[in-house]
Amino acid sequence: MPEADREAACALAERIRSAVESECFAVPTGPALLHATISIGIACFPADGDELTGLTHQADIAVYHAKAAGRNRTVYVGDLPQAARLAGILAA
Numbered sequence: 897m898p899e900a901d902r903e904a905a906c907a908l909a910e911r912i913r914s915a916v917e918s919e920c921f922a923v924p925t926g927p928a929l930l931h932a933t934i935s936i937g938i939a940c941f942p943a944d945g946d947e948l949t950g951l952t953h954q955a956d957i958a959v960y961h962a963k964a965a966g967r968n969r970t971v972y973v974g975d976l977p978q979a980a981r982l983a984g985i986l987a988a
Contacts, residue, residue: 902940902972909936909970917968933968935959944973957981 897905913934920929937959945951958973961980965971973981 900940902938902943902974905938905940906970906972909938912936913968913970935962935967936970937962938970938972940972940974954981 897908900908913936916932916934920931923930937955937957939945939951939954939958941951944954954973957980958971958976961976962969962971
């Protein structure tokens with residue numbers, strides 16, 4: 897999302913997450929409907945990284961925290977404790 901700030905990115909991500917959660921998807925191989933959820937990690941330029949690789953890595957850290965916290969949620973990396981962000985960087 898070019899030119900988006902934290903609030904705009906989080907709002908859009910949450911709308912997408914909520915829309916996926918509320919849908920039922922037909923499965924071509926069977927009669928059952930599939931209920932899906934997604935976890936989204938957000939990082940913003942330049943606050944969370946000033947290069948594509950670092951920014952992507954920070955978003956990746958956020959999505960792993962979203963999954964670890966129970967899935968089906970949106971996490972902004974800037975809301976994580978500094979130690980969690982640094983641990984992710986050092987593990988890479």
